Amino acid sequence: MKQRDSLLFSLPLTAAMLIIVFAVFLYWQLSKFETSYINEAKKTIAREAELAAAVISPMLAKQDVSSVVHFCRTIGHYALRLTVIDSNGTVLADSKDDPLIFDNHKERQEVKSALEGKAASAVRYSSSMNQKMIYHAMPLDCNGKRYVMRSAIPTAEVGRIIDMSRLNMFWALLLGAQIVLFLTYYILQKVRKPLINLHTSVEDIASGNLDRNIDIPEDGIMRELAIDISEMTNQLKRQLDIVTAERNERAVLFDTMNEGVLLLAEDGNLIRANNAAARLLNFDKDKPFQLNRCHIPELVEKAMETLKSGLSFEKEFCLERNKTRSFLFIKGSVLRNNNTRRLLLTITDLSNMRKLESFRTDFVANVSHEIKTPLTCITGAAEALEENISPETQTRLIAMIKKHSERLNHIVRDILSLSQIEKSRRHESDMLRIRLDIILENVVNIERERAKECGFEIKITENLPLTVSGDADLLEQALINLIENALRYSNGKTVSVSVTQENANAVLTVRDDGIGIAEEHRDRLFERFYRVDKSRSRELGGTGLGLAIVKHIALTHNGKVEVITDVGKGAEFRIILAL
Incomplete structure (x- = not known):
């Protein structure tokens, strides 16, 4: 700050110093000129006084005072003034005035020195001439008497020159002071103040505050610099925004x-x-x-x-x-x-890939196993029919072929159904608004006869008229699978179904009062081809895909399926859908 201000104010300070030096030099020159002029004037009047003395001395020797007075009056129109004074200090003759009007000059310094025999000069104000005069007095000795001839010239001309020079110097100093004041004001208002504002703004920008506005002066030499810095800041901000956006994009890509x-x-x-x-x-x-x-x-x-x-x-x-x-x-x-x-x-x-590979291997193995058993039975029965067997045996073998053909058909149907559900994941906007209470009543009507054949009773414990976005056929299939699962494996007597509401969700519930499911099987219940009791499931005609289909139907509706069960206390399956 101090260095900058010193640089800024060096110009007016230099101008002020030059003006002061010029004034001092001019004053010294005027004084020198005045001194030189007076010295030269003294020499000139001394020479002229000697010439006049050569004329006046003979007249004084003859004591012809009238001739001296006449001579002095003769040269009265010249600038040089001659005064003749006797040894008593009385003025005998004067080139300008009547000698009678003069006082005694004996005590005048230059006259006193001349009376003592020494020529002398003096510069002083003359009351008779009302101006400053240069005097030169020289002794004149005539017939044993001493006279003094004093010559004088006025300093009015040189005084006028000096006074005019001093007046001009004063105006020059005043003008110089005004220039210095103007320069100082201009530097303060048009340079220093904008520069301080600009410096503050640049410091803020350097600290990272690119939103700082640059104060642009209305005029002055700092205006263009402020405009350039403002434009540079805006460009820097734009570039920084671009770099920041690219960095953020890379960071998002990197993190995602x-x-x-x-x-x-x-x-x-x-x-x-x-x-x-x-x-x-x-x-x-x-x-x-x-x-x-x-x-x-x-x-x-x-x-x-x-x-x-x-x-x-x-x-x-x-x-x-x-x-x-x-x-x-x-x-x-x-x-x-x-x-x-x-x-x-x-x-x-690669974990998911390895899981998919393992799943594919298990799926192929399970499908192969599930298909191999009925195919083996069908092949064996067909080979047996080629032999000579009794009609009763033929009837039994044909029934076996029919049974296992139906089982193969169920397996293929469930596999195709599961595949179709996985492929046809629908967006919510593509689904229709459907009534769950109507779907539940339709499913109960479909399964009521089968339940009676199995010795079960299907009860609707609660059936709220709730509406969801979904596929009615898929939800019916999910409920049918859950009810048939209960009829097939629970060993109970009653299957309870309901449509209820929990918070913002609709809940489809199928509950049996059978044997329940052990804890070690619960996490895998909804896997493809997973069975709690494999031999019993095959005897009852299960494919191992029913609960997997239920799970995928729930996921298709952005819902979920869960099971609440314990050994000996039955099982409760719940499909939870958003209203």
């Missing part, structure tokens, strides 16, 4: 990637990671993390080898945590920056 990404230092400390990596390796990315805490010893060893050798690697690792297995395909490569090495790991989760 399915693949995990980790950047590690040479010592294994985490530099950066995305959400997927934190989730897959189970750590908090905002806290310090070391690779040796990932619970995959092989990965730590492989990473250290890669950092040393600089060679990339690709390998599948198995992570066991909390009695679960995750299969991770990890790629590692080294990033070099000057003499620094960093390890970049990309992680792909």
Whole structure:
């Protein structure tokens, strides 16, 4: 601040100093000129006095005072003034005035010196001439008497020149002062003040406040600079917005990637990671993390080898945590920056793929097994019919073929139904508003005869007229599957069904009073081909797909299915749908 102000005010200060120096120099020159003029005038009147003395001395020798007076009056029209004074100080003759009007001059300094025999000069104000005069007195000795001849010239001309010069110097000083004041005011208002405002704004911008407005002066030399800085700030803000948006986009893409990404230092400390990596390796990315805490010893060893050798690697690792297995395909490569090495790991989760592979294998095995049993029975019965057998045996074998053909048909039907439901996931806007109470009544009417055949009674305990968005045929199929499941496996006597409301949800409930389901089977009830009692299920004609179909129908309606059961206390299946 002090350095800037010193620089800004150096111009008016320099101007003021130059004006003062010029004034001092001019005053010195005037004084010198006045002194030189007086000295030169003294020499001139001394010379002229000697010439006049050569004329007057003979007259005084003859004591011809009248001639002296006449001579003095003769030169009266010249600037030079001659005065002749006797030894008593009495004025005998004067070139300008009557000698009788003069006082005694004996005590005048220059006259006194001349009477003592020494020529002398003096500069003083003359009361008779009303102006300043330069006097030169010289002694004249004639016939033993001493006279003084004094010559004088006025200083009015040089005084007028000096006074005029002083007046001009005064006006010059006044003008210089005004210039200095104007420069100072201009610098204060048009340079320093805008510069301070600009400096404050630039400091705010440098600290990160790009929303700070630049004060632009209406005029002055700082206006263009302020406009340029304002435009530069706006461009910087626009560029920063673009960079920030791109950085945010990259950060969002980075954090939403399915693949995990980790950047590690040479010592294994985490530099950066995305959400997927934190989730897959189970750590908090905002806290310090070391690779040796990932619970995959092989990965730590492989990473250290890669950092040393600089060679990339690709390998599948198995992570066991909390009695679960995750299969991770990890790629590692080294990033070099000057003499620094960093390890970049990309992680792909293969767990779902492995589960799908396992599911596909199990599904093929289950389907093959489910189809193989009835096909074996059908093939055996057909081969037996080719032989000579009794009519009773033929009838029994034909019935067996029919039974197992129906079972094959049920299996194929349920597989196709499940596949169709999985493919036809509908958007809520594509569904119609349907009444659940009507659907429940339709299903009960359909299953009532079958329930009687099985020795069951179907009761509607509550049937609220609730409306949901859905597919009536699919919901009917889900309820039929749950009711047939109860009729087939519960060993009870009553199946209770209801439509109720819980908060903002509609609940379809099918409950039996049978044997219930053990805890170890509950988590797998809705898996394809899963049976609690496999041999009994096959005897009763179950395919193992009924509850899986119910689950997918509920998911199609953005709902869910749950079971509440305990051994010996029956089972309650609930389909929960949003109203």
